[in-house]
Amino acid sequence: MTMDKKIAAQRAEFEACAKLATQWRRLEMTAVVDDDYPAVRADYERSLAAFMLAMHANGRVFIAEGPAPSFLAVLRAQNLSRVVRFGHGDIKAPHGWGPMQWGCALAGEVGELCNMLKKYQRQMPSDPTPDELHAEIGKEIADVFIYLDLLASTFDFDLARVIASKFNATSKKYGFPERL
Numbered sequence: 001m002t003m004d005k006k007i008a009a010q011r012a013e014f015e016a017c018a019k020l021a022t023q024w025r026r027l028e029m030t031a032v033v034d035d036d037y038p039a040v041r042a043d044y045e046r047s048l049a050a051f052m053l054a055m056h057a058n059g060r061v062f063i064a065e066g067p068a069p070s071f072l073a074v075l076r077a078q079n080l081s082r083v084v085r086f087g088h089g090d091i092k093a094p095h096g097w098g099p100m101q102w103g104c105a106l107a108g109e110v111g112e113l114c115n116m117l118k119k120y121q122r123q124m125p126s127d128p129t130p131d132e133l134h135a136e137i138g139k140e141i142a143d144v145f146i147y148l149d150l151l152a153s154t155f156d157f158d159l160a161r162v163i164a165s166k167f168n169a170t171s172k173k174y175g176f177p178e179r180l
């Protein structure tokens with residue numbers, strides 16, 4: 001790379017960094033319950049991706065400490081906010097739903113998922129078509145994950161961290177190189 005190109009790449013990285021800082025400040029000022037939160041969050045994610053690319057152009061890689069908090073952090077915040085809307089009150093309130101209720105709700109969704117898997121396997125004439133079942137299986141997997149997040153929240157578990165920790169421990173135990 002010529003010196004001119006190196007300077008241009010360095011300048012592009014600084015500019016991407018400045019834009020990222022601006023979007024980060026916007027994100028900090030926006031409550032997750034605000035209508036424009038998803039758009040602000042998307043702007044931040046785009047700025048972060050642009051900054052990572054600019055760093056890469058300068059021969060560096062972006063090293064985040066721990067797993068990226070983006071999607072799972074937003075899911076947790078919105079999940080807890082919606083719980084209140086559904087009338088369950090504060091998730092940690094004594095008379096609200098606790099781990100047992102969320103665990104049962106999770107098991108119910110696993111049951112619904114298994115019912116779809118059963119129909120997908122047996123293909124009886126009275127069952128929905130494979131395409132319909134494929135769509136339903138996706139919805140049930142989503143339900144399972146949403147309730148799993150709520151159950152995890154009652155113990156203050158950060159899903160990304162506990163998953164990474166357990167995944168890495170298993171890889172280490174069996175001598176495999178895969179890590180999160």
Ligand SMILES: [Mg+2]
Binds near residue numbers: 109139140143
């Ligand atoms: Mg369901």
